[in-house]
Amino acid sequence: MEIYQLRTFVTVAQQGHLTQAAELLHLSQPAVTAQIKALEEEFGMPLFERYPGGVQLTEAGKLLLPEAENILGLSRKLLHKAKSLQGEPRGKVRIGTIGVPARLKIGPWLARLRQRHPLLSIETTHGVSVSILNEVRKKTLDAGFYLGRNPYQNVNTLPLTEIGFCVALPPQLAGELANADWKELGKAPWLGVSQFSSLADITQELCRSRNIAPQKVGEFDEESTLLELIKAGLGVAVLAERTAKRYAADGSIMLWRGGEVAIRAPLQFIYSAEREDDALIGMLKGALRQVWDLP
Structure with missing residues (x-):
């Protein structure tokens, strides 16, 4: 059973006529007839009764029609969802965390990020500030948190608060x-x-x-x-x-x-200076600004 066969079944039921259904589906009448016959063979029962003016649903067809319409509705919803995800950023983002997660507002931040960009996969690594700073410098982490003064020019920061x-x-x-x-x-x-x-x-x-x-x-x-x-x-x-x-x-x-x-001491979000214009870093900072109520 294929989606296109169910679409043909529903269209014929709505039109009550094979020729009209074929026109709407941009198919030949023999193709429509073949699809209906294939469904009837798979279901093991007739779906339509033929008469000179067209076709009408059998009792079995009447019972199966709402289910077929429901499946078509779900398939359209799936297709629309897939199209809405086109162009969405995707992939794994590696974030270094320090200290107490609540102090960093990790929960609200990642929840907001996930809501906005559902195809992103977040991976966190917990450590002490200096190790997180070095991992960001080496680009083994995309970004992270750092407590204290940033001593490196090749690492950019977004100040969050002072502790x-x-x-x-x-x-x-x-x-x-x-x-x-x-x-x-x-x-x-x-x-x-x-x-x-x-x-x-x-x-x-x-x-x-x-x-x-x-x-x-x-x-x-x-x-x-x-x-x-x-x-x-x-x-x-x-x-x-x-x-x-x-x-x-x-x-x-x-x-x-x-x-x-x-x-x-300043609590800061850190990332490689080379990624200042990176769209992904921009997304991370955008969500942080909202969670931390930053300008």
Whole structure:
């Protein structure tokens, strides 16, 4: 059974005449007759009764006609859908993510992108900022997110927001450090941060600006790890403001000077400078601008 046979069946039923149906279908009458006969053989029953003035549906034909019309309607819908997708961008887009997905508004962004461009396949890779930056530079990622100052001219950025950072204290040190000045704070043990984490650059920038050189306790690469070590009393560290205040609320950590923002860093969407005029990058940035309410 073919779609064109069903179309012929429906047209003959509507016209009640083989010749008129043939004219509408731009077929010869023998071709229309052959298609109807082929359907009747496949169904195992006659669909029309012939009489001198034309044809009329049998009882079986009357029962099958709505189903045939429904199938034709679905086939038209499928064809229209396929035509609407012509020219749509397609392929895989590789995005590097960092930190907490909610902070990046990943869900709303990718949902909007998928809604607008249904043929795009999105693949995310989670990592620390420096590794994502390097993957974008090497073009193994199409784009990504980066927290901090972009040091490379061959990487372009779309600034999204600024994130504040607080100095988080172990509860054991809160009594002596909660309102300490920077000189006193610099004498406390600090948790070292891996050079591959954007927190390393942010912490170093903060220490340089305050002229302190604290002694580091180890080297760690994730905010969640730093958080657990602060709770355990190992040392002081810089945490994103929202994270710091959330955990300070239950008393598991304390905040220097009540949660004063010590430093701010830009959260940016990054991509290769060579792709500034790339239509795909334009689509990614367009959806981001709407989600982040950017001009």
